[in-house]
Amino acid sequence: MVVKDVPKTGGWSKFDALSSTDRAVFxxxxxxxxxxxYEPLVVRKQVVAGTNYEFICNARVVYPGTDWYxxxxxxxxxxxxxxxxxxxxxxxAH
Known part of the structure; x- marks a missing residue:
């Protein structure tokens, strides 16, 4: 049996692949x-009175020839x- 990374209330989970629910919320x-x-890559979650989702994404201005960041x-x-x-x-970037 595999135990998933379930955060304690108020704590953040580790960044992980997106589930179908995460993708739907995004x-x-x-x-x-x-x-x-925005193209979501990974997510971490914080359980509060609801859920905070922090997504790391690739993003770019919707204009031909622009770069992702x-x-x-x-x-x-x-x-x-x-x-x-x-x-x-x-x-x-550092």
């Missing part, structure tokens, strides 16, 4: 966003109701 929440395209998308999904974008930030 797609539904980002549906109305225009101007930049790394970005972080934080989404909050309450116990009841729709998920909302809390923060989107570009990940700086």
């Amino acid at each position: 797609k539904e929440t980002m549906a109305g966003l225009a101007g930049v395209g 790394p970005a972080m998308v934080l989404i909050y999904k309450p116990l009841k109701g729709s998920a909302v974008i809390k923060k989107i930030s570009r990940i700086a």
